Amino acid sequence: MAGHNKWSKIKRQKAVKDGRKAANLAKLSKKIILAAKSGGDDPKLNFKLRTAIDDAKEAGMSKSTIEGAIEKGSGSSNKGEQLKEVTYEAYLPGGVALMIFAATDNLKRTVQDIKCILARSEGSLGSAGCVAYLFDKFGHIFVKKDSDWTQDKEEKLFNDLLELELNDIYCDDETEILITCNTDNLTEISNYIEQSSEYELIDAKVELIASASVEIQDEENLSLVEKAMDKLEDHEDILEIISNHT
Numbered sequence: 001m002a003g004h005n006k007w008s009k010i011k012r013q014k015a016v017k018d019g020r021k022a023a024n025l026a027k028l029s030k031k032i033i034l035a036a037k038s039g040g041d042d043p044k045l046n047f048k049l050r051t052a053i054d055d056a057k058e059a060g061m062s063k064s065t066i067e068g069a070i071e072k073g074s075g076s077s078n079k080g081e082q083l084k085e086v087t088y089e090a091y092l093p094g095g096v097a098l099m100i101f102a103a104t105d106n107l108k109r110t111v112q113d114i115k116c117i118l119a120r121s122e123g124s125l126g127s128a129g130c131v132a133y134l135f136d137k138f139g140h141i142f143v144k145k146d147s148d149w150t151q152d153k154e155e156k157l158f159n160d161l162l163e164l165e166l167n168d169i170y171c172d173d174e175t176e177i178l179i180t181c182n183t184d185n186l187t188e189i190s191n192y193i194e195q196s197s198e199y200e201l202i203d204a205k206v207e208l209i210a211s212a213s214v215e216i217q218d219e220e221n222l223s224l225v226e227k228a229m230d231k232l233e234d235h236e237d238i239l240e241i242i243s244n245h246t
Helices: 006-023 025-039 047-058 063-074 078-082 107-120 151-164 183-195 219-234
Strands: 084-092 096-104 124-126 135-144 166-170 176-181 201-210 238-243
Touching (some): 025 047, 025 096, 047 063, 047 183, 047 201, 096 107, 096 219, 107 124, 107 219, 151 176, 183 201, 201 238
Antiparallel strands (some): 084 096, 084 124, 096 238, 166 176
């Protein structure tokens, strides 16, 4: 239950995503559409949709916009049928590997844009599976660490979740606790926490974490990687990027 060196990377990754939320309402709308399309339009039964809606609300998306996105994804509007979810794997200088998650209604346009961005930074797209093996998939659940948090409460949370097959609990942060689990157990554990009067659920999602990180020593390579990452993050079709560099 002690801290882990992956905690800081997970926290940085989460902070980058949270910091971009307000500027990415269109991307958040796509996440709602895809979640409703794959799991139905009831947030109580569709955990992915519920978290997408929560993110959208946090970013200031209006209720009518959220409802419209749900309708598109659930089939009430045929616009949701045009949206495709796609994953790309890529390389950048310095041994950097990328997993790029996108949603688009024009695959040809999106892949061409990504190729151009990567090429300008001396990177390239790879074939399916070329870098995926460098990343591990986990369920990450963030719980609020309230002002009266104690070691006893931490022990109780751990014991309460043992039967639900959590992996570990990290309490290094002053305001949040990270619970890691297998992706199959994510919904069950997060639902338990959400329904409990003792704990406050902040966020829960499936995330990829690099099994080994790459530190870029060369300043020129670092500049190229940062330039490509910024351009990719700003692209309207790209929902998320996971890399193996520190």
